Amino acid sequence: MAFALRKISIEDAPYIQEYASDVRIAQYTASIPHPYPENGALDFIMSALKNWEDNVDYTFAITKDNQFCGVISLFEISWDAQRASIGYWVALPYWNQGIATFAVNEIIQFARKQNLKEITARAFDANMPSIRVLLKNKFYLTRTQIHKAVCDTVYLSHFKLKL
Ligand SMILES: CC(C)(COP(=O)(O)OP(=O)(O)OC[C@H]1O[C@@H](n2cnc3c(N)ncnc32)[C@H](O)[C@@H]1OP(=O)(O)O)[C@@H](O)C(=O)NCCC(=O)NCCS
Numbered sequence: 168m169a170f171a172l173r174k175i176s177i178e179d180a181p182y183i184q185e186y187a188s189d190v191r192i193a194q195y196t197a198s199i200p201h202p203y204p205e206n207g208a209l210d211f212i213m214s215a216l217k218n219w220e221d222n223v224d225y226t227f228a229i230t231k232d233n234q235f236c237g238v239i240s241l242f243e244i245s246w247d248a249q250r251a252s253i254g255y256w257v258a259l260p261y262w263n264q265g266i267a268t269f270a271v272n273e274i275i276q277f278a279r280k281q282n283l284k285e286i287t288a289r290a291f292d293a294n295m296p297s298i299r300v301l302l303k304n305k306f307y308l309t310r311t312q313i314h315k316a317v318c319d320t321v322y323l324s325h326f327k328l329k330l
Contacts, residue, residue, distance in 0.1 A: 170269045172227040172239065172277075175215050179228050182235040183208035186258035195294040196256060215240070222246075225277070229257065229270045236261040239270045241278055241286075250285035251278060255300075267300045275304060279330050286330065292322040301326045 184207060186192060193201035200207070215226035224242035228235050237257035244251040253274055257266050278286055288306060290297040291314070306326035314323040 168264075169232055170266055171230050171233075172270060172273045173230065174219065175212055175226045175228050175238065177209075177212055177216075179235050180208040180212055182258070183211065183238065186237075187256070189259055191259060192256050195291050195297065196254065197289070198254065199256070224251075227270075227274070229255075229266060231261060231264070231266060236266060237270065239267075239274050241274055241281075243287075244283070248285075249283050250287065251283055252287045252289070254288075262296070267297070268303050271300055271304045275328065275330065284330050286328045288326045288328075290324055290326065292324055298324065298326075304328065 184203070187199050187208065188201075188203040190201050193199040193203065204210070215224070218224045219226065222244075224240055224244055226238060226240040226242075229237035229239055235258075237255065239253065239255035241251050241253055253271065255267055255270055255274075257270075275286065286306075287309075288301050290301065292298075292311065306328045309325045309327045311322050311324045314321050
């Protein structure tokens with residue numbers, strides 16, 4: 168069983184389209200709309216490839232035995248301040264196998280190679296699996312912020328890792 172990261176590719180579109188359409192993927196992420204648009208995956212990949220080329224952000228497919236199983240991005244990069252954020256999701260059939268923990272560790276190594284000095288991440292308080300993933304990778308909590316939803320009040324926690 169081998170996990171790996173590789174640059175996102177057009178061939179990932181059918182997998183992203185299927186997996187990201189699940190509300191359980193969208194509900195805790197800021198950037199995945201629900202319902203997921205018809206050409207959502209293709210648009211996302213085209214934009215990610217352009218941004219990679221321009222060194223704006225870096226989006227990877229996460230794979231298990233060469234099968235697509237998720238996405239992780241290093242984004243909101245400030246080259247001047249030498250910091251960036253990470254965002255990630257793992258397709259439902261692959262949850263609880265250590266895949267996100269592995270992917271976050273890999274992207275930390277990648278960020279170090281880019282000479283970045285700080286990574287931040289955000290997770291809703293109800294998203295215990297994501298918080299576990301960050302704590303296992305030695306991120307620490309910096310602040311928790313009230314995030315107003317339509318008829319609910321939820322809390323968004325901010326994490327940081329110094330490289
Ligand atoms: C969050 C997410 C990426 C985790 O992916 P994953 O590959 O299943 O994560 P891992 O297997 O590496 O680790 C999950 C950890 O959470 C723990 N966990 C799972 N469900 C849990 C729960 N309900 N309460 C507490 N911990 C839980 C697991 O036991 C594991 O911790 P452990 O290794 O100490 O046992 C995945 O659930 C996901 O894609 N969720 C939807 C999108 C999302 O939330 N993205 C992150 C936005 S911040």
